Amino acid sequence: MTTDFSFKEQVYELVKKIPRGKVLTYGQIAQALGRPxxxxxxxxxxxxxxxxxxxxxxxxxxxxxxxxxxFAFDGWKEQRRRLLEEGVEFSDEMHVDLSHSLQK
DNA sequence: TATTTGACGATTT
DNA sequence: CAAATCGCCAAAT
Structure with missing residues (x-):
């Protein structure tokens, strides 16, 4: 067993740190892990x-x-519902208002 | 080992 | 805005 974790595990750790009411993009996660x-x-x-x-x-x-x-388990409808409940703003049915909810 | 697939990104048409 | 196209790279077939 090597000392490096799977890319997957690193993704999980990062996503777990996303504060409530904020979101991250796939590309940001990739960059944050050094894989743009x-x-x-x-x-x-x-x-x-x-x-x-x-x-x-x-x-x-x-x-x-x-x-x-x-979206795997319930569809984007369920995802949207959860985000709204966390205070994330939506500019459209399927678009999050990144200018207010995007976590750096 | 080659081809296809995919919860993506960016650009062009 | 929708669709097409190209780049990217691991996993599935």
Whole structure:
């Protein structure tokens, strides 16, 4: 076993740190982990994730703040509902207002 | 080992 | 805004 964690695990740790009412984009997560082109792999890591993993995956959106069209466990409707409940503003049905909710 | 797939990003049409 | 296109890279087939 090596000392480095899987990219997946690093993604989980970062996502767990997202404060309530804020969101992160896939690309930001990739960059924060030192892999600016790994946005797709970030999406995968989260897709492999399950609800019970303790990862608030509903706080992760694509670069426009758009909710994933085929969000795994309940669909983007459920994701939107959760975000609204946390105080995240929406500019559209499927778009988060990043200028107010994007965590740096 | 080659091809396809995908919870992405950016640009162009 | 929608669709097409290209780049990116691991996992699935």
């Amino acid at each position: 082109r790994w946005s797709r792999q970030v999406g995968w890591a989260l897709h492999q994730n399950e609800e019970g993993s303790g990862v608030p995956c509903h706080r992760v959106v694509n670069r426009e703040g758009r909710l994933a069209p085929n």
